[in-house]
Amino acid sequence: MNALRLLVVYFRIGLLGEAQYRVNFLFQLFETGLGMASVLAAIWVVFSQTDTLGGWKPAELTALIGIYFIVLGSINVMVAPSLQKFMEDIVTGNFDYTLTKPADAQVLVSLSEVRIWRLADVLLGAVALVVSIVRESMVVGWVEGGKFLLALLAGAVMVYSFWIVLATLAFWFIRVENILQIFWAMYTAGRWPVGIYPGWLKWTLTLVVPVAFAVTVPAEAVSGRASGTSLLGALGLACVLFAFSRWFWRVGIRKYAGASS
Amino acid sequence: MLVPTFTWGAVMHWLRTLQAYPAFLRISLLSNLQYRASGAIWMIGSILEPVVYLTVWSTVARSQGGSVGGYTPEEFAAYYMTLLLVNHLTFTWVMHEFQYRVQYGHFSFALLRPIHPIHEDIALNLSFKAVQLAVILPALILLGLAFHPRFDLDPLSVALFLPALAMGFLLRFLFEWTLAMAAFWTTRVTAINQSYFSVQMLLSGRVAPISLLPSWVAAAAGFLPFYYASGFPVEVALGRLSTDQVLRGFGIQLVWITVAAAVISLVWRRSARKFTAVGS
Amino acid sequence: MSTVIEIDRLSKSYVVPVRGAGVRASIVSLVKRKTRTVEAVKEISLSVEAGEVVGFLGPNGAGKTTTLKMLSGLLHPTGGTASVLGFEPWKRNNDFLRQITLVMGQRNQLIWDIPVIDSFDRNRVIYRLTREEYRERLDELVELLELGELLSKPVRNLSLGERMKCEVAAALLHHPRILFLDEPTLGLDVSMQRRLRTFVEQYNKRTGATVLLTSHYMADVEALCPRVVVIHHGELLFDGKLADLVRKFSAQKTLVLELEESQEDLSRFGQVVSQEGSRATLRVPKQDTAEVTARILRELKVQDLNVADPPIDEIIDQVFSRGMA
Numbered sequence A: 001m002n003a004l005r006l007l008v009v010y011f012r013i014g015l016l017g018e019a020q021y022r023v024n025f026l027f028q029l030f031e032t033g034l035g036m037a038s039v040l041a042a043i044w045v046v047f048s049q050t051d052t053l054g055g056w057k058p059a060e061l062t063a064l065i066g067i068y069f070i071v072l073g074s075i076n077v078m079v080a081p082s083l084q085k086f087m088e089d090i091v092t093g094n095f096d097y098t099l100t101k102p103a104d105a106q107v108l109v110s111l112s113e114v115r116i117w118r119l120a121d122v123l124l125g126a127v128a129l130v131v132s133i134v135r136e137s138m139v140v141g142w143v144e145g146g147k148f149l150l151a152l153l154a155g156a157v158m159v160y161s162f163w164i165v166l167a168t169l170a171f172w173f174i175r176v177e178n179i180l181q182i183f184w185a186m187y188t189a190g191r192w193p194v195g196i197y198p199g200w201l202k203w204t205l206t207l208v209v210p211v212a213f214a215v216t217v218p219a220e221a222v223s224g225r226a227s228g229t230s231l232l233g234a235l236g237l238a239c240v241l242f243a244f245s246r247w248f249w250r251v252g253i254r255k256y257a258g259a260s261s
Numbered sequence B: 001m002l003v004p005t006f007t008w009g010a011v012m013h014w015l016r017t018l019q020a021y022p023a024f025l026r027i028s029l030l031s032n033l034q035y036r037a038s039g040a041i042w043m044i045g046s047i048l049e050p051v052v053y054l055t056v057w058s059t060v061a062r063s064q065g066g067s068v069g070g071y072t073p074e075e076f077a078a079y080y081m082t083l084l085l086v087n088h089l090t091f092t093w094v095m096h097e098f099q100y101r102v103q104y105g106h107f108s109f110a111l112l113r114p115i116h117p118i119h120e121d122i123a124l125n126l127s128f129k130a131v132q133l134a135v136i137l138p139a140l141i142l143l144g145l146a147f148h149p150r151f152d153l154d155p156l157s158v159a160l161f162l163p164a165l166a167m168g169f170l171l172r173f174l175f176e177w178t179l180a181m182a183a184f185w186t187t188r189v190t191a192i193n194q195s196y197f198s199v200q201m202l203l204s205g206r207v208a209p210i211s212l213l214p215s216w217v218a219a220a221a222g223f224l225p226f227y228y229a230s231g232f233p234v235e236v237a238l239g240r241l242s243t244d245q246v247l248r249g250f251g252i253q254l255v256w257i258t259v260a261a262a263v264i265s266l267v268w269r270r271s272a273r274k275f276t277a278v279g280s
Numbered sequence C: 001m002s003t004v005i006e007i008d009r010l011s012k013s014y015v016v017p018v019r020g021a022g023v024r025a026s027i028v029s030l031v032k033r034k035t036r037t038v039e040a041v042k043e044i045s046l047s048v049e050a051g052e053v054v055g056f057l058g059p060n061g062a063g064k065t066t067t068l069k070m071l072s073g074l075l076h077p078t079g080g081t082a083s084v085l086g087f088e089p090w091k092r093n094n095d096f097l098r099q100i101t102l103v104m105g106q107r108n109q110l111i112w113d114i115p116v117i118d119s120f121d122r123n124r125v126i127y128r129l130t131r132e133e134y135r136e137r138l139d140e141l142v143e144l145l146e147l148g149e150l151l152s153k154p155v156r157n158l159s160l161g162e163r164m165k166c167e168v169a170a171a172l173l174h175h176p177r178i179l180f181l182d183e184p185t186l187g188l189d190v191s192m193q194r195r196l197r198t199f200v201e202q203y204n205k206r207t208g209a210t211v212l213l214t215s216h217y218m219a220d221v222e223a224l225c226p227r228v229v230v231i232h233h234g235e236l237l238f239d240g241k242l243a244d245l246v247r248k249f250s251a252q253k254t255l256v257l258e259l260e261e262s263q264e265d266l267s268r269f270g271q272v273v274s275q276e277g278s279r280a281t282l283r284v285p286k287q288d289t290a291e292v293t294a295r296i297l298r299e300l301k302v303q304d305l306n307v308a309d310p311p312i313d314e315i316i317d318q319v320f321s322r323g324m325a
Helices: A001-021 A023-046 A059-090 A096-099 A104-110 A116-135 A142-170 A178-189 A199-208 A211-222 A227-255 B008-019 B021-034 B036-063 B073-090 B092-101 B107-112 B117-149 B154-183 B187-204 B214-222 B232-238 B245-280 C023-031 C064-071 C114-127 C131-145 C160-172 C191-206 C217-224 C242-249 C286-299 C312-322
Strands: C002-020 C036-048 C055-057 C079-084 C100-104 C176-183 C210-214 C227-232 C235-241 C250-259 C271-276 C279-285 C302-308
Touching: A001 A104, A001 A116, A001 C114, A023 A059, A023 A116, A023 B036, A023 B187, A059 A096, A059 A104, A059 A116, A059 A142, A059 A178, A059 A211, A096 A104, A096 A227, A096 C100, A104 A227, A104 C176, A142 A178, A142 A211, A142 A227, A142 C286, A178 A199, A178 A211, A178 B036, A199 A211, A211 A227, B008 B021, B021 B117, B036 B073, B036 B117, B073 B154, B073 B232, B092 B154, B092 B187, B117 B154, B154 B187, B154 B232, B154 B245, B154 C100, B232 B245, C002 C064, C002 C210, C002 C242, C023 C100, C036 C064, C036 C079, C036 C210, C036 C227, C036 C235, C055 C064, C055 C191, C055 C217, C064 C079, C064 C176, C064 C210, C100 C160, C114 C131, C114 C160, C131 C160, C131 C191, C160 C191, C176 C191, C191 C210, C191 C217, C210 C217, C217 C286, C217 C312, C227 C312, C235 C242, C242 C312, C279 C286
Parallel strands: C055 C210, C055 C227, C100 C176, C176 C210
Antiparallel strands: C002 C036, C002 C079, C227 C235, C250 C279, C250 C302, C271 C279
């Protein structure tokens, strides 16, 4: 598939671009580490006053934080920088070049920039996840592991689709990079299980900004509380959201080219 | 330059500086109105954060039989709603902005002007906050309907809140402006910023009212500046502090304001020289 | 020869917001936005044969770039039809895109922080070139444009001229049949402009590719384009040979005189452009040229007299400032 060949080329380019600044990886580790420490400190403060939070034990929450950082890093390696660049390209007009290329514009746009060192987020997230599983000797069998991966996949697709929808708004509004703040603001709420939030916020984080599916549901899968139906629901929703984002992107392109739709 | 010295010349200097404010405010108001929509979007994060911690602590309070550390869910609601307002009025973005200013040479213009750049920043900050109150106030009303806060306001507390808030603003502004100058000396400011925000988050009363922090952390928060720009004005307004604590708080605010102002006036000239020497 | 581009009454209009200055206007514009319609391109028709080099002339905002964007598939027209290589450009069929290229002088498609060669490699994948094709074409372009040592440098370390050469090379790796060049020489120094021009000319001769070019620099158009299209206020004013354009629109001739002695006042013969010692340059209306020349020869002691068309820049300038409707 050509999209895969493009992915390889762009990853190589990203690695080349950043390999000259290897010390950046250390700084990224430092910053991510600090970020994680600050989240863990908040959890520590909360659990100094209570034993469970909305039914979640401390280790389950740290596993959730691990997943939070894994997803965060995945977004920051490619999706966020690429789509940010896309928005700048709309303003500068460089996006015109993308449109003259004989490849799917959405694929080109989604791959265009790689921040390889943000893999530090994924790395530290994975460490937190594994440490919490091991320390609490949680039993993660094949079923839980499979469910977890499926849930993570569904969450990733939803987050990606959501980003495409936000980025597509750039065809209508110029200073759209601010719209991305909606995502980041909402995403920080994913550091806690969305189940504890009041109804309106819970639904927003589930259906409007797919934070629940990206973080909480995979964490539930790891701790063995995700039901098969909720997983199926997540996968179904992922497909729907992906199809919608694709359609919306096409509408955006038509609008950019000034087609009366 | 920023530490007031009471000579006649200094008074005249300060008066002339103040004369620049109406123009600064007008211009910054214009540009803030221009970007009102994007500004409103930035508010989502500011509004969501206290809602998140309010929910977390209310959940804890309920599971602990109705209250934790002297706060009921309704009192947490009052705390975090007031904190939302205070934090909106005292936060700054100068630490993020300095990096760009140095990198793209915006300081070259600032240095050519015969007025300290901090004044334009203050004006920009104030007008932004005035414009964005149009988002914050309705949000507060909605949060009030959603979370049923319990306010026991007495006139004295409200009267004391205003100076506590004003000093909190000045303290945080000067403090962050000082740290922001690091951008002149290193390109690694995000590491510094990240460290600052992590500590600020925990010790300012945003993660939890500081009385809920483990005692040694709370003790540290008691003499560091972070709490005095956020949690302190909130607790003053809600009447949660004794007269002693309030007076001591005002004292600590004054000390930190003086320290920050002194550092700025010392470091700014050197930074500016450093900037012109590097040249960008 | 075959027709590669066929445009029929192509039009494009935009709706743009209007906003006043000041606090009040910004507050008012929160509530209601005023708009107006701008017609960027009005019913332009023309056709281009394979292998032609066509120059688009016109002042800023005349509609040149809009036209080029419609032909390269970036913009949807609001009226009319266009067929490029048998495709409707704005459908952006991949088979169409593989046969065209677009170079914009003030924008870049190379990736800023990495060596040029890696940006080329990206295009290899995007255009699905085989390694052999890629190698062969790269070698050819490296030789023609003298890219040699530039390939391994990061783009940010290149001068504007070097960067432009690399941009052009990147745009031609897939051997497009049609080149859309929008202000390709913008900001370059004179010798770099000339080299790029020579390259485009060579490329056109070698491959028979069709070239559509817009430029501010008349020298580009003079050197490259046997055919020019003049667009002003979105309308097509002229389509033909450059020489015909000069003949049609130059309302004046230039007389260069070498006198035996320096004369005091020549303004009775026409507009004095310059007078330095015994040498003078006059401008006279075209229809009066014969009569004025006769009078000068009669009344003055002339060593040498030369009649010429004014520089093409000036003609174009006159055309646009008069509106020429």
